[in-house]
Amino acid sequence: MAKKEIDVRFKKFGVVSFTATTKVNDFIDYLEKGKVAGTVCKKCGKKFFPPRADCYKCLSSDMDWFVVDGTGSLMTYSTLKYAPVGFENELPYTIALVDFGEYKVFGRISKEIPEDEIKIGMQLKPQVVTLPNGQLLYEFIKA
Amino acid sequence: MEKKVAIIGVGQSAFVRGYPGSIKELAFEAFRDALQDAGITVDEISASVVCSAPEYDKQRSPAGVLAEYLGLVPKPTFYLESLCSSSSMGLRIAYSLIESGLHDVVAVIGFQKMSEITSAESQERMGRGADIQWESPFGTMMPAYYAMYAQAYMEKYGLTLEDLALVRVKSSTYGQINEKAVYRKPVTLEMFSDPESPISSPVASPLRVGDCCANADGSSCVIVANKEKAKALCKKPVWILGLGAASESVNLSGRELFTGLSVAINAGEQAYKMAGITPKDIDVAEVHDCFTIAEVMAYENLGFCKPGEAKELIRSKETYKEGSIPVNVDGGLLSKGHPIGATGGSQIRTIVLQLRGEAGPMQVKDPEIGLVHNIGGVGLYGNVTILGRD
Numbered sequence: 001m002a003k004k005e006i007d008v009r010f011k012k013f014g015v016v017s018f019t020a021t022t023k024v025n026d027f028i029d030y031l032e033k034g035k036v037a038g039t040v041c042k043k044c045g046k047k048f049f050p051p052r053a054d055c056y057k058c059l060s061s062d063m064d065w066f067v068v069d070g071t072g073s074l075m076t077y078s079t080l081k082y083a084p085v086g087f088e089n090e091l092p093y094t095i096a097l098v099d100f101g102e103y104k105v106f107g108r109i110s111k112e113i114p115e116d117e118i119k120i121g122m123q124l125k126p127q128v129v130t131l132p133n134g135q136l137l138y139e140f141i142k143a
Numbered sequence: 144m145e146k147k148v149a150i151i152g153v154g155q156s157a158f159v160r161g162y163p164g165s166i167k168e169l170a171f172e173a174f175r176d177a178l179q180d181a182g183i184t185v186d187e188i189s190a191s192v193v194c195s196a197p198e199y200d201k202q203r204s205p206a207g208v209l210a211e212y213l214g215l216v217p218k219p220t221f222y223l224e225s226l227c228s229s230s231s232m233g234l235r236i237a238y239s240l241i242e243s244g245l246h247d248v249v250a251v252i253g254f255q256k257m258s259e260i261t262s263a264e265s266q267e268r269m270g271r272g273a274d275i276q277w278e279s280p281f282g283t284m285m286p287a288y289y290a291m292y293a294q295a296y297m298e299k300y301g302l303t304l305e306d307l308a309l310v311r312v313k314s315s316t317y318g319q320i321n322e323k324a325v326y327r328k329p330v331t332l333e334m335f336s337d338p339e340s341p342i343s344s345p346v347a348s349p350l351r352v353g354d355c356c357a358n359a360d361g362s363s364c365v366i367v368a369n370k371e372k373a374k375a376l377c378k379k380p381v382w383i384l385g386l387g388a389a390s391e392s393v394n395l396s397g398r399e400l401f402t403g404l405s406v407a408i409n410a411g412e413q414a415y416k417m418a419g420i421t422p423k424d425i426d427v428a429e430v431h432d433c434f435t436i437a438e439v440m441a442y443e444n445l446g447f448c449k450p451g452e453a454k455e456l457i458r459s460k461e462t463y464k465e466g467s468i469p470v471n472v473d474g475g476l477l478s479k480g481h482p483i484g485a486t487g488g489s490q491i492r493t494i495v496l497q498l499r500g501e502a503g504p505m506q507v508k509d510p511e512i513g514l515v516h517n518i519g520g521v522g523l524y525g526n527v528t529i530l531g532r533d
Contacts, residue, residue: 010276013280014279014280014281015280015281015282016279016280016282017280018271018275018276018279018280019275019276022276049396050274050276050277050394050396075295075401076291076292076294076295076298076401077291077294078287078288078290078291078293078294078347078348078349078350079347079348080282080284080287080346080347081344081345081346081347081348082263082266082284082286082345082346082347083263083266083282083284084263084264084266084267084269084270084282084283084284085261085263085264085266085267086267086282087282088263090282093281093282095281095282095283095287095291096291097291097395097396097401103396104395104396104397105396106277106278106281106394106395106396107281108281108282115348120294120295120298137280137281
């Protein structure tokens with residue numbers, strides 16, 4: 001009997017990926033198309049970012065995808081000068097949380113924005129980047 | 144609040160770098176210290192709860208291994224984990240084991256041996272105490288998450304880098320007189336502005352090395368008993384008056400508050416309500432100062448001052464030993480070190496010794512009620528425990 005193929009698309013996410021299988025790995029297909037996407041519950045309309053396969057509110061697993069668009073406001077951030085194992089070559093880099101109103105998105109701020117220009121409240125939008133090793137990531141750039 | 148469950152013994156190993164022994168031997172140090180403190184033998188213990196965070200050492204299911212070494216077999220034992228608040232959560236479980244009548248004397252044993260891996264490896268493991276699917280792939284680590292809180296807090300309330308440094312300066316005042324602390328050297332404000340000092344070295348903006356606690360190896364043990372056993376075995380029982388515990392969204396995108404920790408607010412409110420007291424009744428406190436900003440937020444989240452006013456408390460030295468609300472007068476995590484699973488038990492031990500009047504050079508004047516605030520992860524889990532003397 002043929003071995004069942006396991007969908008490990010998600011291992012493409014991030015500088016270092018820690019998990020390969022998830023029911024929301026269509027997220028990777030959206031990244032490959034240059035889009036950052038979340039899920040929305042078809043039953044109750046609740047939007048989720050990061051995307052989820054299951055709605056805890058109405059227990060439905062019937063979800064649609066939505067694309068993160070428009071601009072968000074920078075809630076907070078930190079620039080790392082010391083990195084955990086596997087991220088040393090990325091230093092320095094800035095992690096951030098951006099508020100899009102209905103949902104918030106955790107990610108990284110593009111190095112194109114100088115550190116001294118990063119300010120809480122600034123308007124940002126996501127941009128998908130392909131790393132030299134082929135891994136996919138998203139960053140925030142100026143809106 | 145009726146006094147039903149008491150702490151009858153506390154113990155702690157020295158917190159050190161590179162403990163020259165196994166986790167069993169490390170746990171034994173705190174266990175022996177607690178049994179001797181309680182004046183009992185191992186035969187009095189009817190169950191044990193073993194608390195740590197996994198993956199720092201190779202042992203899987205450490206409860207059985209420790210129970211065997213400590214002579215606790217065949218009594219029930221199990222492993223409990225809530226990251227850095229594991230042993231405070233252990234105390235909560237011990238309370239319920241006793242209050243339910245299942246057991247009469249329970250040992251809560253916390254340990255962590257972190258030195259078997261490098262600091263960068265440790266940051267990677269701690270980073271995986273957050274959301275490994277959606278956050279860790281960006282290169283997160285604990286100091287950076289707390290730094291995000293610091294950034295938001297400083298922006299909103301005008302807290303300065305010097306205010307953060309003042310928290311570390313206070314900590315080092317007491318770390319120097321705590322013989323169990325890993326960091327016993329003085330830390331001054333000048334060191335934070337001296338580029339030659341390792342204290343000023345940036346880690347994750349705005350936090351510097353001096354804003355961060357150090358990894359350490361260590362163990363702690365708290366022995367908990369029901370009313371009858373406490374009265375029969377112990378001359379100075381310290382009573383558990385209030386317990387609070389809460390959780391928060393792992394992923395920061397699920398949170399609303401970035402100038403405080405919701406788990407601390409929620410757990411604090413529960414503990415105050417259970418004890419039937421208010422923040423004004425607290426005479427001495429241990430708060431989870433894994434980073435300087437964490438202590439600042441704790442002052443407010445526990446109601447020692449209003450939101451935004453923590454800087455006044457640290458500037459006016461009100462949280463020093465002689466102040467109106469002494470906090471972390473044993474050096475806190477910043478000076479003692481932070482062996483994850485042992486930390487909560489160590490905080491509880493400090494407050495027990497304070498309430499018994501046995502804290503030596505760190506003793507606060509005649510405290511009656513003390514509080515322990517212990518946080519797991521980046522405000523992922525929170526435990527607040529209120530203790531009172533007999």
